[in-house]
Amino acid sequence: MVIDRYIADEMLIRLARWLRMAGQDVSNPPEGSSDSGLIEVALKEGRVLLTRDRLLARRCEKAGAGFILLRSSQLDEQLLQLKEAGLSLELSPARCTLCNGILEVVEGSDLCGSTRPVETTAWRCESCGKIYWRGSHWPRIRERLDDKEF
Ligand SMILES: [Zn+2]
Helix, strand or coil: CCCCEEEECHHHHHHHHHHHHCCCEEECCCCCCCHHHHHHHHHHHCCEEEECCHHHHHHHHHHCCCEEECCCCCHHHHHHHHHHCCCCCCCCCCECCCCCCEEEEEEHHHCCCCCCCCCCEEEEECCCCCEEECCCHHHHHHHHHHCCCC
């Protein structure tokens, strides 16, 4: 299993969200960042750059930054390619899908104004405070990650 950190370019924000649902550490590109800005972050933080841009991939290669060049614009095929590259894609609530913050488990009873049963497990993003429930969307996500004959 590959344990790596990643940064997605602007074309792969959606893929980045899916990877975070699988517990992968995937940064969003810094706002308004240029290609060189992305490469700089990748090098500084030791992240593998995920991109569909051949030119950008070539620049990574020259700069000595890790990268994965995604072949497809289809999310399913992108996930499949990364699975083949050795990424673990099992559903795992470890990262905020929006901001890549670390999720901490909170008990249902700790959540103010919650109408959920107290035994429900939830996760809270340490960075942006977003709450994740093991809610109705959860099985659908699992299906998508599992269903691929990976
Ligand atoms: Zn967050």
